[in-house]
Amino acid sequence: MDNPTDNHEILNADGQPNKRRRKKSIVWEHFTVQTVSAGCTKAYCKQCNRSFAYITGSKLAGTSHLKRHIALGICPESRRNQEKNQLALYSPESRTNGTGPPKKRNKVSSGSANIPIDQDRCIHEMAKMIILHEYPLNVVENSGFINFVQALQPQFNMVSSNTIQGDCVALYLREKQSLWNLISGIPGRVSLTLDLWTSDQTLGYVVLTGHFVDSDYKLNRRILNVVMVPCPDSDNALNLAVGSGLSDWGLESKLFTFTLDESVSNETVMGNLRGLLSVRNPLILNGQLVIGNCFARVISRLVQDALGAMSHTIKKVRDSVKYVVTSESHEEKFLELRQQLQVPSTSSLFIDDQRKWDTTYHMLVAACELKEVFTCLDTSDPSYKESPSMDEWGQMETLCTYLKLFHDSANILVSTAYPTANAFFHEVCKIQLELTHAAISEDPLASSLTRPLLEKFDKYWRDCCLVLAIAVVMDPRFKMKLVEFSFSKIYGEGGEAWTKMVDDAVHELFLEYITLTLPEATTFEEVVGNDNDNKTETETETEMPEPDGASLLSSADGFSDFDVYISEISSPLQTRSELDQYLEESLLPRSEDLDVLNWWKVNKYKYPYLSKMACDILSIPVSTVAPDSVFDPVSKKIDSYHSSLKPVTLEALVCTKDWLQYSATEFSNTDVKMGF
Structure with missing residues (x-):
């Protein structure tokens, strides 16, 4: 049979050739077509010469099976060529002659390489990446990042940091509009938490977070504003930030209560906030629902005091754990002795992160369960000399008893996505x-x-x-x-x-x-x-x-x-x-x-007034910190890069990162207006 030639004639119903425009599908870079007989045209792979049905009579087979032949590596010649190109890419000789720069890689002809790039969509996804992972905006001007992106997609035109900043702000505005629509449609009220983040520049950042029940009776938590305050110690700093946030979101008539921490509050601050609340909503128990202390921070301070009271003994335990886990030979001797003593514990030793008090608690628990092994370790390993005494191990066990009490209570803030206020009365009691x-x-x-x-x-x-007691009354399992x-x-x-x-x-x-x-x-x-x-x-x-x-x-x-x-x-x-x-x-x-919220949803017609009251009460936050900071002993600190940004840019980055966790933002290239 003659070699196939590039024939672009299509047969009509009578079997006569019908001239068409030149084919544009990328598949024809790899195939030719040839009329085999009357009413039968086949496609031939240029690389392996395999034939495929293309036209039979008046039926057109299409090109999907031809694409699969190349894209899935079914063609043996195409697969071998791709493997050669990949080997050449990683071959030192092919990259450089020893002194010059790496040689450019020959372009591999494939279907994916010819797919047109969506520049706007790529920039949108890059903006999301920067926001979600807190990358600096100037990462797009980093030579390593530019080279990496160009290797992935040479057609992509890298943008400047100013451009990507604009896209981040545009994404923020789109998400803000969606959140605005959500809050505007809620049947109840919004409670606010106020947290103060610090920075090396002595500037403060008041973070306002809204807590509310939506129309589907689901509890929501969203960062609303990040307000820079030049003088965070001022008695009016929080008041001004709250006023700005309420005005920004139109929440003056929806405000229910505040929760803040004692580290940023005093009698003057609390009086100002209660006064603001009474002016906006004069009938809500005269501001008695304001919580002036963050539950997570209270627990963290108690834990830090307890750990500080026994710091000397804790250090001995930590050094003992460090002695075992940082040396393979020491760990082998420890495990051998543990097996000989038949200690039933299944815990594994690890060194704690002193910035997270829950890791210290877990380290002490694991060490206490293996105290018998530590006590006898010096007999099999004479170089071990830091073993705590039995009395000191007893102190650690007593300490762990109370640390467990604190840990279990604080863990509610972590293990549950949105814990309602009724969950805390029993824990506090x-x-x-x-x-x-x-x-x-x-x-x-x-x-x-x-x-x-x-x-x-x-x-x-x-x-x-x-x-907290009023909140638990709204729980139908407990009431009064x-x-x-x-x-x-x-x-x-x-x-x-x-x-x-x-x-x-x-x-x-x-x-x-x-x-x-x-x-x-x-x-x-x-x-x-x-x-x-x-x-x-x-x-x-x-x-x-x-x-x-x-x-x-x-x-x-x-x-x-x-x-x-x-x-x-x-x-x-x-x-x-x-x-x-x-x-x-x-x-x-x-x-x-x-x-509990779903129970009130089911019974909202039976209790039309009480259900509204219950939703507002159950959405009162008891903690001002995010779930990932519950076990942190100190307040969050803004790094030097982010604190150098304009306040509006920083607010856009922080808020959008929070909002993107709850919504799958679809790409849109429509213009976004600043007004709401």
């Missing part, structure tokens, strides 16, 4: 009760260790127990019963006064919600729980109809005037029974996997 008992213990070590801790924690307990039980254990007979304080606050807050919500609840359907989504405007008309028979038929069902009547005669006293009904009903079986 446990800490208060355990420290109280330990402080008066006959064990001198336990009492001396915990007495200073109790003094510090007791302040947090008294400041925050009301908010857990409050009564916990206060009786902590205060004995005096617990009744504490219980009454919580009960009074819950009822007062509920009455305030009725006062705030009643003007909006203009139809009887919303009170009893019917769905008005499908009703017409006439059906929900709230104007009083004319007192004649014809007007009663002006709406679809004739009940709109009855709805107005019910709305007008409904008083706070009558609606108040909604809370009492909830409290009097039986508790739900205690289940750890209960989604």
Whole structure:
């Protein structure tokens, strides 16, 4: 058979050639076509000469099977050529002659190399990469990065740092618009956490984070603003930052409460914030729901105090662990002795990261479980001389008992994506009760260790127990019963006064919600729980109809005037029974996997007012730090590069990184406006 030639004639239904324009598919770089017989045209691979069906009669086979032959490496000649090119790429001789620069690699003809590049999409993805991984903006001007990108895709035109900064800000604005739409549509209120980040330039950055329940009854946490404050120690610094954030997002009428840490608060700051809250929302318990101390930071300070009290013994344990794990021979002797002593522990030794107190706790636990091996290690390894005494091991075990209490409580902030406020009352009660008992213990070590801790924690307990107790009342598994039980254990007979304080606050807050919500609840359907989504405007008309028979038929069902009547005669006293009904009903079986917010979603028609109040309360944050900083003993610090950026650029980078965790942003090359 003759060698195939490049024939671009297509046969028509009669088997006659029909001239077409030259084929543009990249597959024809690798194939030719030839008419074999009347009504039969085949495609031939230029490299291996294999034939493929192309046209049979009036049927066109297409090019998909031809592409697979090349792209999947089915063609043996194509595969061999690619392997040769790859070997040549890594061959020193092919790269350089020994003195000159590396030779350019010959372009390999393949399908992917001819796919047109989407320059805008690539820049968009690069901006996301820089934001998500906190790369400096000038990484795009780094020679190593430029060479790497050019090797991947020579067609890509690298952009400047100013250009990529503009794309990062554009991405920020698009994401901000999406978040604006989400917050604008929520049925409830927004609580704010205020955290203060530091820098080497003595500038402060107030980070405002919003916590709210969306229309699907899911708890959300979003960084809203990063506000640079030149004088972070000023009493007005937080106030100005909060005012700026509220104005930026239009949250003046949606603000519920604040949570901040005592390191950035004092009586003046708290007074200013409570005053701001009372001006915006004068009926929300007169600002009593403001939390002036971050739960994670309180726990971290207690842990640091406990670790500091036993720092000498902890160092001996750390040095012992370091002795074992940093030498293979030492570790082998340790494992041999462990096997001989048949120590049942499955823990592995590791050196802690002293910037994360949970790693110190885990290191001490693992070492204590292997204390018998450490105690006998000097017999098989005479060079080991740092073994703690049995009394010191006992001190470490006592310390770990209380560290576990703190660790388990703080771990709620890490193990749960968005813990609702009801999860913390029981944890705080446990800490208060355990420290109280330990402080008066006959064990001198336990009492001396915990007495200073109790003094510090007791302040947090008294400041925050009301908010946390109100939150747990909104949990249908506990309601007021857990409050009564916990206060009786902590205060004995005096617990009744504490219980009454919580009960009074819950009822007062509920009455305030009725006062705030009643003007909006203009139809009887919303009170009893019917769905008005499908009703017409006439059906929900709230104007009083004319007192004649014809007007009663002006709406679809004739009940709109009855709805107005019910709305007008409904008083706070009558609606108040909604809370009492909830409290009097039986508790739900205690289940750890209960989604409390979803329970309120299911029961929102049964408790229309109470469900709104519950969502706002359950979304109150108890911690100001992000989950990845829960175990950090110090506040977050902005590095020198990011603190050198313009405040608006830094805010865009920090906020967008947070927002991108919750949304799969689709690429868009539409213009984004600054206004909202």
